[in-house]
Amino acid sequence: MKKIKLLTIPLLISFMVFLSSCKNESLTTTKGTVYTTIYPLYSITKLIAGQNITVEKLVKDGAEIHSFEPSSRDIAKITSAKAVIYLGLVDEWVKKPLEGTKVKIFRASEGIGFVDNDPHIWTSPRLLKKIARNIENFLTSLDPKNKSYYQENASKLIASLDKLDKEFSSVVKNSKRKEFLIAHPSFGYLARDYSLKQYSITGVNEEEEPSAQKMKEIVQLIKEKNIKYILVDPNENLPAVKTIAKDTGVKIVNIYGMGIVNSSQAKNETILSLMEKNLKAFEMVLK
Numbered sequence: 001m002k003k004i005k006l007l008t009i010p011l012l013i014s015f016m017v018f019l020s021s022c023k024n025e026s027l028t029t030t031k032g033t034v035y036t037t038i039y040p041l042y043s044i045t046k047l048i049a050g051q052n053i054t055v056e057k058l059v060k061d062g063a064e065i066h067s068f069e070p071s072s073r074d075i076a077k078i079t080s081a082k083a084v085i086y087l088g089l090v091d092e093w094v095k096k097p098l099e100g101t102k103v104k105i106f107r108a109s110e111g112i113g114f115v116d117n118d119p120h121i122w123t124s125p126r127l128l129k130k131i132a133r134n135i136e137n138f139l140t141s142l143d144p145k146n147k148s149y150y151q152e153n154a155s156k157l158i159a160s161l162d163k164l165d166k167e168f169s170s171v172v173k174n175s176k177r178k179e180f181l182i183a184h185p186s187f188g189y190l191a192r193d194y195s196l197k198q199y200s201i202t203g204v205n206e207e208e209e210p211s212a213q214k215m216k217e218i219v220q221l222i223k224e225k226n227i228k229y230i231l232v233d234p235n236e237n238l239p240a241v242k243t244i245a246k247d248t249g250v251k252i253v254n255i256y257g258m259g260i261v262n263s264s265q266a267k268n269e270t271i272l273s274l275m276e277k278n279l280k281a282f283e284m285v286l287k
């Protein structure tokens, strides 16, 4: 017994030191930080905040937004942060831990209505412009003396989104096909805004495998509409896609819905560069 006790004391002490160092680290490193929940908000906020504000995201690289749950470490980070920006619908989990704290919380989808429980508003360049203005206004409210800096960054971003919007319109106008098939339906708002029809394999909030009946319907649809391509986010793993491709001969084309973003994308891309890749993908599948 004595031996055990002697061993546990230093262990306990080192554990307590470890705990207090964790606590200090999260408090000192997140104090001035603006946290975002999902990658699209992270990327937009970073583009507008520039060098002025430290921006972080909660949903980790490689994690999927629809099933994400924050860890206790995530909660410790946000409850000591300066502010938190969330989208709504897909990341409501961020609200409860912030109740009663001084952390400012902002819903970036303000003024945008969600349709049919579909959270993917960031894949439409037109809605992205609105999100960007919302975030610009929020960052200005946090740091009013740098108003013109945020305004300038947001205007640059919006100019790029205007260009992207025009390019999407022209791709659709010059394409024969007005529908597309996608594994996970993250482009419903883009479809709505550019008068396209989105067909998908999974539901809007999950990545589950389709039923045998649904598989039959998709194969039928491909034949009926003579569909040549299926849009797939390479970060998503959906074995049914490979089966459909094998059975029907449709070719897989990469698309980036940003529901899962890997670490290389998080580091080297922005929402703009990913949307430019998406434009090329649509150009190909709508041809």
Ligand SMILES: [Zn+2]
Residues within 6 Å of the ligand: 066, 120, 184, 185, 186, 204, 205, 257, 259
């Ligand atoms: Zn999604």
